[in-house]
Amino acid sequence: xxxxxxxxRTRSLPVPQWRTRGYxxxxxPRSAHSEWYASMLPGMIPVALLGSAxxxxxxxxxxxxxxxxxxxxxxxxxxxLEEEVDRLQEERALQASAVPxxxxxxxxxxxx
Numbered sequence: 001x002x003x004x005x006x007x008x009r010t011r012s013l014p015v016p017q018w019r020t021r022g023y024x025x026x027x028x029p030r031s032a033h034s035e036w037y038a039s040m041l042p043g044m045i046p047v048a049l050l051g052s053a054x055x056x057x058x059x060x061x062x063x064x065x066x067x068x069x070x071x072x073x074x075x076x077x078x079x080x081l082e083e084e085v086d087r088l089q090e091e092r093a094l095q096a097s098a099v100p101x102x103x104x105x106x107x108x109x110x111x112x
Contacts (some may be wrong), residue, residue, distance in 0.1 A: 030038070
């Protein structure tokens with residue numbers, strides 16, 4: 001078992017010092033990027049949330065206005081079609097009253 005432990009120990013890799021994080025508890029000073037992100041990011045979160053809320057609200061408003069416009073156009077189309085149906089029914093009633101009924105009762109096809 002000792003040879004196996006020696007193999008595992010030789011394969012384990014040491015953690016390089018340059019991979020430690022700048023914000024950890026080391027005595028090294030922070031980098032310029034980490035300072036900038038640490039100072040700007042907390043202030044950007046509320047702005048991003050507010051911007052997202054405004055965007056979603058405006059998108060909802062646009063959707064509602066678009067739906068309302070569609071309903072108005074559909075109602076206008078229905079009103080036009082109803083007027084056309086009424087006009088055609090009136091024309092048919094006038095044509096039916098203008099054409100005299102010349103049905104001959106003797107020319108029926110049934111014999112009784």
